Amino acid sequence: MDLQELLDNARRNEALLRRLQAFELQLLSCQTWFDFLTLLLDGLPAQFELDAATLKVCDPDGELKAAMLQSLDIEQGVLLNQLEFQARVPVIEASAVTPPPPWKSGLALPLLRNEVYLGQLRLYSCSDDRFRSGMATDFMQHLAAVIAACMVMVKQSEEQARLALTDPLTGAENRRGFERAYEREWARGQRQYHIFSMILLDLDHFKQVNDVHGHGTGDRALKMLCRTMKGILRPTDHIGRLGGEEFAVLLPGCQPDQLEAVVQRIQEAIRTMVVLNDQGRQVAMTASGSYVPVTSRPHSPLTLTQIIDHLDTYLYQAKKNGRNRFVCAEQ
Numbered sequence: 001m002d003l004q005e006l007l008d009n010a011r012r013n014e015a016l017l018r019r020l021q022a023f024e025l026q027l028l029s030c031q032t033w034f035d036f037l038t039l040l041l042d043g044l045p046a047q048f049e050l051d052a053a054t055l056k057v058c059d060p061d062g063e064l065k066a067a068m069l070q071s072l073d074i075e076q077g078v079l080l081n082q083l084e085f086q087a088r089v090p091v092i093e094a095s096a097v098t099p100p101p102p103w104k105s106g107l108a109l110p111l112l113r114n115e116v117y118l119g120q121l122r123l124y125s126c127s128d129d130r131f132r133s134g135m136a137t138d139f140m141q142h143l144a145a146v147i148a149a150c151m152v153m154v155k156q157s158e159e160q161a162r163l164a165l166t167d168p169l170t171g172a173e174n175r176r177g178f179e180r181a182y183e184r185e186w187a188r189g190q191r192q193y194h195i196f197s198m199i200l201l202d203l204d205h206f207k208q209v210n211d212v213h214g215h216g217t218g219d220r221a222l223k224m225l226c227r228t229m230k231g232i233l234r235p236t237d238h239i240g241r242l243g244g245e246e247f248a249v250l251l252p253g254c255q256p257d258q259l260e261a262v263v264q265r266i267q268e269a270i271r272t273m274v275v276l277n278d279q280g281r282q283v284a285m286t287a288s289g290s291y292v293p294v295t296s297r298p299h300s301p302l303t304l305t306q307i308i309d310h311l312d313t314y315l316y317q318a319k320k321n322g323r324n325r326f327v328c329a330e331q
């Protein structure tokens, strides 16, 4: 190699190092899965002349994917189609790999943080010789280490944000968390004239459950209610505990003709859920509620409080008419 070549190499490496440092700073400022994944899947290829970047993520119990889905809204959720979640991801050394079509060369890098294996970062190129076996990968290995560290940080920061917006007893969103979900949905609806649906529900004779079977049984019923609803709703739906035994459900994209079926499913699931008292005897539960499809109109903002107040009137009707029923509210 002559001197000129050496100098060119050194200049290229210096430029790459500067880009890496700039990219690392961007990574370190990510606090949400959306920022992190957008930077990784779009920013990394754009800034390093690659054709694609992806992650194979170790997710033995599916918790990480569920947490990401909760944090992303329904449109952002498509980002996850670009990731692979696997119960076990093979442990690898940094190495060139055969890429899936249409790419011609690929590099796989381990994502390790404090000896914990998080998965693999995979980089793909349309050029045959971008990644070759035996090539130096020191810069990219360093980048993968920073990505792994940032992944752990984003996970912790998302978890903290989630806890601040979650009701500790039931795991449902608390009022603040639900308000935030509502505002996001309203804003999205305004951009796209799209519909979402809201349900308000309240367990029947809950005071009696507490009085007869004790507070512990009441708490178990509330937990079971949320678990039951989570089991029959989509991961992108929101369940909020507005207070006591009153809950609201927000269903993004749920059309009026589907809403009735969802309500019936919820009602049936509550009727058949198994809540045991301290003696192990089953306590029958029913709920009353009201529901309405909502179209967010650009020039007539509707607050969550206004919708809940509106639904409350119909919930009151359901209670007055004998409970164990859901009433469709006027739009």
Ligand SMILES: Nc1nc2c(ncn2[C@@H]2O[C@H](COP(=O)(O)OP(=O)(O)OP(=O)(O)O)[C@@H](O)[C@H]2O)c(=O)[nH]1
Residues within 6 Å of the ligand: 169, 202, 203, 204, 205, 206, 207, 208, 210, 214, 215, 216, 217, 218, 219, 222, 243, 244, 245, 319, 323
């Ligand atoms: N166990 C338990 N009970 C709660 C909790 N939060 C509120 N409650 C109870 O929920 C009950 C609500 O009672 P009411 O508002 O009279 O309603 P209800 O008995 O369900 O009557 P209807 O709604 O008219 O069918 C009260 O006894 C509250 O103490 C909680 O976190 N755990």
